[in-house]
Amino acid sequence: MTFYIIAAIIYLILTIFTSLKIAKSNVLSTQQKTINVVLNALIPILWLYLTYPIIFPKDKIMTKSEREKIIAQESGSKLGDDVGSSRDSIFL
Template identity: 65%
Template sequence: MIPSIIALCIYLCLTIITSLKISQSVILSRQQKIINMILNALFPIFWFYLINPVIFPKDKILTKDERDKLYAEENGSKLGDEVGSSRNARYL
């Protein structure tokens, strides 16, 4: 949560600073300034959604115990430490 807030603050600060620089330009017309300010605000968001799956993968990192339980379920083995008890054993 806090890294997201920090990233949002940095994004807003950079967008405001660059938009002010664009608005002070004497070379660009009024229409060009407006278009550049809109693109200046939207391109970082666009790139975030393109790169988001790489930065924040949906796959969860498994611990060794979780991986062993998953393999046991896939192979049809019992889960847990039951010895000779079929009532509490879980089969796939």
């Protein structure tokens, strides 16, 4: 929970800082400033939404033996845990 609060605070500080820099710009028109401030706030949220499942997966990583055990159960095999891989089951 603390991680999320710290990340949100950092996001808000950076967004406010860059939005103020955009607002003070002499090169951009008012419409361009508005669009840039909105994009400045929304793009990090979009990237978080897109990358969150990759960075923080809900499922644990499955090992080869766990995967083979599930495949054996689905195919109806009666091989025990100590028996070799599914490739060896052809010869049994």
